[in-house]
Every structure is written in structure tokens, then in C-alpha cells.
Amino acid sequence: MYLQILKKDLRRKKTMNMILLIFIILAATFIACSANNMLSVTTALDSFFEKAEVPDYWFCTTGKKEVEKYEHLAKENQYDFCQQEFIQIDPKNVKVNPGKREGREFQYSKSVCMSQLKDSTKLFDKNDKVIEEVKKGEIYLTADLFRNSPDHFKIGDEITITNGGKTRTFHIKGGMKDAMFGSSMLGMTKFLVSGEDYRYFNDENVSKFYSVMTYTEDGKFLERFNKLELNLFFSVNRSGLQTIYIMDMVTAAVMLVVSICLILISMVILRFTINFTMSEEFREIGVMKAIGICNPKIRGLYITKYFAVSVVGGITGFFLSIPFGKLLLQNLSQNIILPDSSNYFINLVCAFSVVVIVLLFCYFCTGKIKRFSPIDAIRNGENGERYSRKGIIHLNKSRFPAVLFLACNDILSNIRRFAAMLVIFTLGILLIIIPINTINTLKSDKLLSWFSMAESDHVISVEQLFDTNCNNRAFVEDTLEEVKGKLSDKGIKADVFQEIMFRTNISYKGKRMSSLSTQGAGGVTTDMYTYLEGSAPQNNNEVGISHIVSDTVGAKIGDTVTIRNGETERQYMVTAIYQTMNNMGEGIRFYQGEDLDYTYAAGSFGIQVKYTDNPDKKELEERKEMLKDFFPDDKVFTPGEYIGYMIGGDVVTKIQDIKHLILAVILCINTLVTVLMVKSFLTKEKGEIAMLKALGFQNSSLVVWQALRIGLILFFATILAALLSTPLSQVSIGPVFRIMGAQNITFEIIPLEVYVLYPVIVLCVTVLAGAMTATQIRKISASEASRGE
């Protein structure tokens, strides 16, 4: 008997049972894959660093003497350390597939270094296997360069390197996952060659730098290390090194937000569906009670049914979660090794949890059975709803057309019924808005000031690699004059300038740190930069410091700090605090007139061009092409493009890929949710629809009524998402920018794109899905109005 009722129920309420099953499958899939992905993403860097044996402290210097100074300290304190030598290579001396038809220049203009396996941290190939050997003539590139370079490298491609008058051709063996040099944020890429090849290039004439890695848990290490006041061009501790991967973590953060939203969506869907399907059962519950079946037996019947459906859904969801999870993760960074995600125990636990959640929901929903008398269940609870109040708007006072009024009134008079949809749509729109805001911020010109650069119209990628033996100042001045002269010859007036970075040490009241400093060379003044507090340095003895430097040494505006540049140590007054995402937030800005020792110049940003004759957009495009003609060996960027190039252009591409994936996922979710919900509504509102048809409402009007409800919910969801997007962007993505040193973040919001374009795409697809489903109204005959609801 029990089984008979169950079988008949499953067959008779096929539509609702199918809807429930599909939603359970969806929930199990989302929850299982999201939980697994969350675990992978949050533990990824730690596990990668552990595998790669990344040191606790790492610094790089060009001076052998500096290394010797450190060796003395390390031996004295018994620090475990190792050093590795790197050869610096000019990217212009690298050719790809030379002599072949597809031969070309190397499309990379940042620093390139070459090393061998000896004394290296562990490096991994694309299959996450440790690289044990590099044969003569083979070369590995960092995974980021191999995968994302405009050179589109393939295994087997040839690379010819010329350095110090020697040339050798290599065959690319593949990309390597390198914890130290893997992130594009480092501004340097690494070639790994065999020991023999390395020795071939290594002689006294080539530029080299030394990487020193220390493994220690000594709390006083940093204090002792800073006291050495070494001239370093890079130093970082292990947690600092993690922040270099911040851009990879931006994509991970986006993935985390997606996962959390998908879990929330699943929960909302489950609750809605179970409540909805249970409410359909109330009349039957009443009849069963009336004929004397006791409460526990009735409850047991439904729990058995939901158990069967949820087990099928849970198992199906578990299997679907595996490929879906992989699909979501495949866009995450391929620079790092993700923890082994083929352990599907989490997926299994999550799928099982979904079954338990369904049964718990069902248990609590069926709790109402006890409270209802048979007649209550038959009469009032035929749909589980009680009508405590009518709509809050009135047709007789409204000017809305009837159909629009009905749609609005339905939502307003039964908000709970549409709440699930509102939450799902809001989360969906948020999932789209947050990555778009992030992308637009990363692409915006405002990032130029976040990198402590002055505003300009174009940037030429002529980054200087300074040699300690040359007259660097004259070299910079000559280069800037050359650019200005070329522009002037064409009758174009422009300020031409460049940010020069210096290796400096700053100290204040006994606290000291080494930090890169910047000074504008050429036609730029300190008042052209943006500061958080205070005013631009106006004299030679004034500086601005970044808030990270300010926090580290404890100096505030008005304080006098000591800064050492090479052999010179001077006192400076702090006049401004600024934010910079350069060098992980560490920075000091000197007045343009201050005479700094260019022997200790560490490098520069590109040459910036700011036109003084206010050219329009079209003219700017033409001038960009002209600059390209002037400097055929270099790249010419707009400020936004340059920032993308600096932080690793692939980050924007990566998030853009994720954005497209999210958009596709959201459109699928919305379509599915809309189709299933509209189907549920049609089942439930069959009587009302038949009555409206009997009254003379056309099918098209009724379809519009159903679609309008979806459209209105989506409209409200867009407003809600728009309101929530800024605080949620700050909460989810803001910390990433903050880690990089940007304290005061205002996201670049393009209203037309964020609040109009994408919501309209989602609206069109969702409403279309709703309208298409609602066309089933045609199957409901007006005469069904006589057969009861």
C-alpha cells in the first residue's frame, strides 16, 4: 500500500518531482565542486611554496661585495642559506625561431635572466613533476611566459640568445613552474638552461646578479639584516613573496566569490523547491488524515519519497561536480601547482550533505502536518499558503495596464514566493559586476597614480637597465631629449619624463628598512603625482613616503628621516604620504631637483609623454602610431595598457576569461532556475490561468504576465546588486589591492557596462527563458477553470 502510494505519487506528479530532482542535482553539483575548488584555491600557494622549498628570506643584489657582507652575518648567526648566480640578458638580444619563416623578435621587454638548476629552488614542469635535469641545448621558460607571451611559444621552438659576444641556440623544452620567478608581477622572467650552457655564457664581462635565499626562523633576522644596509634591488620574506602572486590570487578571489555564491544559490533553490513541492501535497495530506492515517506514517511517506529523489540527485550531482569543478578551475593560474584536487572525498561529503539537507528541510516542512486538522489541510492548506493580506497596490487606483499590474501585485503580495528568485538573480548579477569592476579598475588610467606615476598620454616601453659603470644620468637625459626632439621636429609640444628607481635605505628613530625610491627625470614635477596626505615635496630636502614605509619606520608628515643613497646619507623632511602598488607598496619620492647618485639607480619605468596641446582622441591615436614609427624596437602604450603590461597583461585576460565563463554559468543558472520556477508557477496557478483565459485574456497577455514577473524580479535584483556591488567589491577584491599597497581604492565603474549592458543581456536571456516556458500556457484550456484549482 505504502509503496503503491509512493509509486503513484512519483508518476502522477511527474513535473514537480522532476523539478525537485533537477534542483537537487544542481545543488549537489554546485556545492560539491565549489567546496573542493575553495579548498584548492585557499591552500594553493602554501602547498606550492612548501613543494618548491621557498626560503624564508630572499634578496637579490648586483654587488658581489654585498653578498660577502651577508655571508659574514649568516655564518656568524649560523643561518642556513644558499646563493645562486644569474646572468642578465637584454631581451633585444633574444630571437625566436631565427632563420625560419615564422622567425621574429622576442616580444618581451622586461628583465630577463638566465640560470641553471644548481642551487635553485625546486622547479616543476607542466605535469607538476620536479625538473631534475636540463640537457645541453634545452631551455625552459617560466610557465607564465611560455603560456601567455605574444610569441605563442611551442615546445621545440628555437630561441637564440646572444650575450657578451657569444651566441647559442636552444630548443624550448616547455614552461616551468617557478615559485620565485613565476609571477609576472616580479617584472622579470627566467630562462633555465643546462650547467654547460650556463658556463658557456658566464664570464667576467656579462652583467650578473646574485640571489641569496635564507632558511631561518630566527625572529631577529630582519633586524640584523637591515642593520647591514645592503644595496639590494630586491628583498622579500616568504609571506611577501606570496603577495607577488596577488594577481593570480585576484582570479582565485573571483573564483572564491563564485563558489560562495553558487553554494548560496543552491541552498536558496533547495529551500524554495522543497517548500514549494511540499505545499503541493497539503490537500492530499488532509485527505490521508481524514481517512485515519496517523501523522508519523504520513510524514514517513513523504520523507521516503524525498529520500529516494535526493539520493538519486545527490549521486548524479556528485558525478557532475567533477567535470564542472575542473571547468571552473582551468582558468585559474597555471603558474602555480594546485593541491591535488583529484581527491573527490570532499565532493562525496558535499553530495551526501545535500541529501541530509533535503531530508532535514523535508522533516521540518512536514512538521506542519501535526499542526493541521484534516479539514485545515484540505481547505486552507491546499497550497500550503494562507492569505493573510491582500496586495498592497490596487488596480482601481493604479494607472498600470492590467497585465503589468498583475505582475507587480503578484510580487508585492507574496514576496516570500519570489524571494528565492530575487536572491539567486541578485547573486548572479553581483557575480558579473564584481569581476567587471575589477577588470575595469585594472585597465583604468587611474592605476597610473596607484603605481606612483604622473599622468601622461603615452608610455614608451624604454625601461632602463642601469649599469654601475656608466654615466646613467647623462644616458637618461639624452634619451628623454631625443624623444622630445623627435616630437618637436613634427611640431608636437610635449613633456617627456621618466620614473627612475634608486636603491635606498631609510631610517627613523632606529627603525630602518631598504626601499626602492623614485624620482621623476625630465619634464615632470612632484606636484604632478597623487598623494594621500600632505603636500608634494617642494625642496631638495623634502620627500614623500608610501604609507607602507611610513608604517614600517614609523615616520609621519613633518618628521625628519635619514635616507642613504649609495655612499651619501642625508636628512629629509616627510611632506607627503602616498600609496603605490609598485614594489609591494614600498616607496620614497624625491623632489625632482634632488641630486641623487645615478650609480645606484636600479631601473626605470617607461618613458612617459604628456602632450601640452590637448590633442583629441583621434589625434592621440595618430600620435601613438607616430611614436611606434619613431621607436620600432619598443612598444607604445596608453597609460591603462602600460599598467596592464606592468602587472602582467594576462591577469586582465584571465579575469576576462573568467568573466565570460561566469556570464555563461549565470545565464545557464538563470535560465534553468527561470524555466523550473515558471514551470512550478504554471502548475500551481493552473486554475487562475484558466480563469483568466475564460475571462478573455489572450495567451500572449498571460505569457507577458509571467515573463514580466521574471523581468521585474530581475530588475529589482539588478538594483539590489548595483547597491551591493561597491561594498562587496571592496570586501572581496579590495584586500588584494591593499596587499599590493593601494590603501585608498575606488573601483572604476563604467555604469553603462555594469548597470545596463550586462544586466540587459541577463534580462533578455532570462526573460526569454521565462516567456518560452510560459508559452505552455497555451496547453491550459479556459474550460479547466471549472475543474477546480
Added chain:
Amino acid sequence: MKTILEVKNLCKTYIINKRQNNVLKNVNFTITDGEMVAVMGPSGSGKSTLLYTVSGMDKITAGDVYFQEKNIAKLSAKELAGIRLDEMGFVFQQMYMLKNLSVLDNIILPACQSKRNTASRKEKVQFGQDLMRKLGIIEIADNDINEVSGGQLQRACICRSMVNHPKIIFADEPTGALNRTSSEEVMEELAKINKEGTTVMLVTHDIKVAAKCTRVLYIVDGNIKGEYNLNRYNSLAELRERERSLNNWLMEMGW
């Protein structure tokens, strides 16, 4: 008098589990303007099906139904909806109304949807209120539909059926769910509406209800077996006599 509804060889067949069920078999009858016609017959004889097919709510298997000389068997779903909205009114046994609307809003809903009804929203509301006043339910205008009695709700349904000034009202057992007092009140209202010129066709099991009509069609097994004319009685005052004579006729028909 002008014919408002003419039914010729109407057939309606349902196919349930691959079995053909001929509910209506070559039904023929006409209704003239201003008539009040009751359809009676045993359960399952096809009364309601007849009402729904001639009103365009259900599809016709064969035959023709001319409503104001238009063959509704040949009309599209859209055209049929238009006719139902503007030229027909419906009253069901169950008092179907939208649960989220007040009684007055439910009544004026068809008027607000009608494109042919060119009155302003204010005028439509006014007319809805006039109808409610006429049927004695104006005090429940702003009430929720679960706050009123079945009789009041059925009268509200009659108001709704009248709101677009229909040519004909179809009522499917309009008093079937009401007690005797409410039932009499509702029938009085329908009779009044008919007296004012609106044609009424209703299905009923109740002799007292049918006795208020001008003509009674008796249907058995999907065929009109006979019809009884009550026009010879001039007024409703002779109700008892009408009921008795109708009862006798129905007995002859096998009721």
C-alpha cells in the same frame, strides 16, 4: 427577435486512454437575444461541455456555433479570447477570483484588460462600483476575497461578468455551491440582468433555478432530448406554477 447563438450539429469528443468518448452528438439549438436559457440533464450528460464549447472556451470537434452570426468554430484562439473578453460574461460554480486582488479589483480586471472598452480607468471603477451597488455588495469592494461569504463572492463574479457590457452571460451551475438564501439572491440578480436585456445561458441541476428561465433545454447522453418554454408565464410571481409545470415536464423526460 434576433438570434444571438445558433448551434448546428455540434459534436465534442474526448479521447481518454486511446478511448473515444463522444460527449456531444450533433447538438442543434438556437438562443435569441434577451432569452434566459437553462440547460438541465443528468450528471455526465454533457451540460457543462455544451456550455464551454458554445462559449468558445473549449474546442469543437465538429459542427458550427454562430455567435452573432460569427462562426466561433472557425476563429483563432486570439479572436475567441477577444470575444470572451468583450462580448461574453462567465460565472462558474466555484467563485474563482484572483487571491491577491480585492473584490473590486477582481471585478474591474476584465474591463482594464479590454481594448474595446474605451472608458477611462476612473469610469471603469465607477461602473464596477455601480454594479456592486446594484447587486448589494458595495460594502465588500475593498475586502480581500477570503473575507466575504460565498453568496457575496458569487454576486461579485456576476458583477465581473457584466463589467464589459456582454451580449450573453454563460453560467455553469452558478448556485451549485451556495445555500438556499444565497442561491435565490444570485438567481434574482441574474433574472434582473436578463430583464435588462442581457441574454443568459446557464447550466443547473436545480428546478427552482431553471424555473426562473424563459426556456429549458434537456440534454441526455450528449443529445438535446427536448426543450420546455416557460414564456407563457408572464412574471416570476407565478414561480410556484412554473416550477410545477417544469417538474412535470422533466418527469416526462425521465429526470
